[in-house]
Amino acid sequence: MNCQMCQNYIDNELSLLQTLGLLKNQKKLICQACESDFAVITMSCSGCGRQQKSTQLCRDCRRWQQQGKILLKHTALYQYNDAMRSFMQQYKFNGDYKLRGIFNSKFIQIIKSLSKDVIVPIPVSENTMKTRGFNQTTGLLEGIIYQELLQVTTIKKSHQSQFNRKARMLRQQPFTLKESSISLRGKHVLLVDDIYTTGNTLYHAADLLYSAGAINVKSISLAR
Amino acid sequence: MKAYYGRQLLNPKIEARPKNLITLPTFIDSVCQRCGQKNTEKLPNNHYYCCGCLTLGRVSSHDVLLHLPEPNEFDGKAALSWQGQLTAQQQVVSDELIQTLLYKREHLVWAVTGAGKTEMLFPVIHHALQKKYRVGIVSPRVDVIIELAPRFRAAFSETDMVVLHGAQTEDYRYTQLVLATTHQMLRFKSAFDLLIVDEVDSFPYDGDKMLVHAVKHARKASSALIYLSATPTKKLQKRVTSKDLTVSYLPLRFHQHLLPLLKTTVVGHWRKKLPSKFLRQLKKFYQEDRRFLIFVPKVSDLRRVYQGIKQCLPDIAGDYVHASDPERQEKVQKMRDKDIQYLVTTTILERGVTFPGIDVLILGADEPIFSENALVQIAGRVGRNHDRPTGLVQAYIRHTNLKVIAAQNQIKKMNQRGRRLGGHI
Numbered sequence: 192m193n194c195q196m197c198q199n200y201i202d203n204e205l206s207l208l209q210t211l212g213l214l215k216n217q218k219k220l221i222c223q224a225c226e227s228d229f230a231v232i233t234m235s236c237s238g239c240g241r242q243q244k245s246t247q248l249c250r251d252c253r254r255w256q257q258q259g260k261i262l263l264k265h266t267a268l269y270q271y272n273d274a275m276r277s278f279m280q281q282y283k284f285n286g287d288y289k290l291r292g293i294f295n296s297k298f299i300q301i302i303k304s305l306s307k308d309v310i311v312p313i314p315v316s317e318n319t320m321k322t323r324g325f326n327q328t329t330g331l332l333e334g335i336i337y338q339e340l341l342q343v344t345t346i347k348k349s350h351q352s353q354f355n356r357k358a359r360m361l362r363q364q365p366f367t368l369k370e371s372s373i374s375l376r377g378k379h380v381l382l383v384d385d386i387y388t389t390g391n392t393l394y395h396a397a398d399l400l401y402s403a404g405a406i407n408v409k410s411i412s413l414a415r
Numbered sequence: 416m417k418a419y420y421g422r423q424l425l426n427p428k429i430e431a432r433p434k435n436l437i438t439l440p441t442f443i444d445s446v447c448q449r450c451g452q453k454n455t456e457k458l459p460n461n462h463y464y465c466c467g468c469l470t471l472g473r474v475s476s477h478d479v480l481l482h483l484p485e486p487n488e489f490d491g492k493a494a495l496s497w498q499g500q501l502t503a504q505q506q507v508v509s510d511e512l513i514q515t516l517l518y519k520r521e522h523l524v525w526a527v528t529g530a531g532k533t534e535m536l537f538p539v540i541h542h543a544l545q546k547k548y549r550v551g552i553v554s555p556r557v558d559v560i561i562e563l564a565p566r567f568r569a570a571f572s573e574t575d576m577v578v579l580h581g582a583q584t585e586d587y588r589y590t591q592l593v594l595a596t597t598h599q600m601l602r603f604k605s606a607f608d609l610l611i612v613d614e615v616d617s618f619p620y621d622g623d624k625m626l627v628h629a630v631k632h633a634r635k636a637s638s639a640l641i642y643l644s645a646t647p648t649k650k651l652q653k654r655v656t657s658k659d660l661t662v663s664y665l666p667l668r669f670h671q672h673l674l675p676l677l678k679t680t681v682v683g684h685w686r687k688k689l690p691s692k693f694l695r696q697l698k699k700f701y702q703e704d705r706r707f708l709i710f711v712p713k714v715s716d717l718r719r720v721y722q723g724i725k726q727c728l729p730d731i732a733g734d735y736v737h738a739s740d741p742e743r744q745e746k747v748q749k750m751r752d753k754d755i756q757y758l759v760t761t762t763i764l765e766r767g768v769t770f771p772g773i774d775v776l777i778l779g780a781d782e783p784i785f786s787e788n789a790l791v792q793i794a795g796r797v798g799r800n801h802d803r804p805t806g807l808v809q810a811y812i813r814h815t816n817l818k819v820i821a822a823q824n825q826i827k828k829m830n831q832r833g834r835r836l837g838g839h840i
């Protein structure tokens with residue numbers, strides 16, 4: 192079969208342990224070369240998970256603190272480098288849903304190791320669901336139980352044009368809580384997103400979850 | 416609206432679209448209506464998408480295809496600005512192509528490398544343009560398209576032509592003449608009255624069902640289809656023998672000289688150490704200021720061979736290039752501009768690309784990556800112009816094998832035919 196990233200042929204040769212059945216034979220979706228292009232985050236800011244030389248809070252995280260936010264203690268698996276950008280391009284924007292399989296098992300394995308009561312993914316808009324057809328974040332979560340408690344607030348077109356969209360997004364809460372039977376009172380919540388960029392999205396989501404009674408909100412993403 | 420003439424373009428179902436367009440489903444019985452493949456992958460909520468043609472933008476069950484029938488909105492005032500003269504043999508083929516157009520047939524032009532295929536096409540294309548026909552010229556290879564573009568622009572300077580391929584940035588516009596990679600045909604539907612498929616045997620067209628579908632789908636039900644090849648596949652040859660496909664042979668190059676033969680030299684393990692015979696040849700090239708290509712079997716050989724040459728002959732300027740090299744076009748251009756004397760390359764430059772007056776060396780010609788046809792094509796890079804109608808095609812092999820001999824014989828056979836037409840060395 193061919194590498195899902197570069198289309199080169201992959202030898203799916205079984206290692207000795209796999210032939211003996213001691214190691215599960217996981218079919219590789221990408222080749223060794225492409226795999227090595229992804230940069231694992233080794234040491235990071237304890238607030239946002241950004242790769243850096245120490246675990247000290249970075250400037251952005253100190254700013255979040257000054258604004259009175261409780262830090263998300265974000266975990267991110269990979270740096271947002273060229274390889275990750277090209278993965279997101281193919282997975283998210285070209286809509287190749289099967290590419291979720293490249294990171295899915297590793298991602299949920301790490302999520303399982305974190306302490307939490309409820310897992311809440313960042314939602315996508317209704318429009319995205321009707322064009323892209325999937326939420327890239329829940330795609331990565333396949334095989335684990337999560338609660339879709341958030342939804343993207345639909346903005347009326349006429350309203351939208353009155354403001355600069357980007358500027359408004361920064362200020363305004365983009366999400367609302369769905370009506371749900373699950374109570375967050377006293378719960379530890381793990382928020383999940385595909386990429387942590389500025390932190391705005393996740394902090395907005397966390398605000399809502401705290402207001403719904405969560406005792407603590409942490410977050411994780413595939414890339415930072 | 417013109418953007419939809421003879422096209423089938425993807426649009427999300429929920430998005431507003433211009434009125435009067437014909438809306439076609441993206442799937443019928445899970446078969447993708449753009450690429451004709453049944454190769455779907457699931458999406459949530461019982462939706463799905465096609466993996467077959469994903470590189471052209473995803474077709475999913477959330478989308479529709481938008482289409483307008485081809486109206487042939489052209490004025491028919493085409494002029495052929497090419498001033499050249501066809502050889503007597505080219506003229507025969509050219510007339511056969513006009514017949515193909517009149518009878519809306521399928522036809523194969525089996526012409527040796529350097530026969531002047533492109534020039535032979537000009538009269539039939541001119542004919543078609545005057546009849547207000549829409550004409551498509553496609554090739555599976557981007558390099559071929561890039562090389563052909565200026566030649567067609569010059570020949571039909573008054574006819575608007577759009578060039579479409581994956582590596583380009585030019586926007587689509589409705590034109591009578593379309594030059595494109597075969598892949599791009601997936602975006603057309605019943606558009607062409609004349610469709611010409613160049614290098615029909617070359618990767619990735621050969622055996623690629625999707626591209627066969629694309630070509631079939633892009634031409635009108637009643638239209639002419641012309642295949643061009645120097646090395647037709649067995650399948651096409653079979654269609655010729657069973658009279659399912661008419662054929663024109665052109666075994667002689669435009670300059671009336673025979674094809675250079677493929678010479679072989681047995682060498683030791685060239686990956687460990689570059690053979691001294693090979694290096695001696697390079698030195699000769701350097702002293703005589705002759706430009707050349709070196710073909711190697713694998714991408715991983717490129718750097719090593721290049722560095723081996725640099726070490727022994729540090730003064731001679733060259734470079735190496737492979738298919739997914741980001742600087743591929745630039746390096747080929749450097750060779751064209753004579754900024755460098757040689758290129759080490761994999762099979763990507765085996766066809767389409769011509770550099771006048773070059774010689775060719777092939778390391779490991781006995782290895783499986785070089786098929787019989789690939790070797791014939793590589794040999795065909797040499798002796799392409801009037802000033803230097805011949806040259807050296809030297810293969811370095813560890814063992815003689817049937818494939819190398821078959822390639823040598825194929826060239827000899829074409830030369831026999833060419834000699835009968837008056838060809839000479």
Ligand SMILES: [Zn+2]
Pocket residue numbers: 194195196197198199221222223224225226
């Ligand atoms: Zn790869």
Ligand SMILES: [Zn+2]
Pocket residue numbers: 236237238239240241248249250251252
């Ligand atoms: Zn931080």
Ligand SMILES: [Zn+2]
Pocket residue numbers: 447448449450451452465466467468469474
């Ligand atoms: Zn398709």
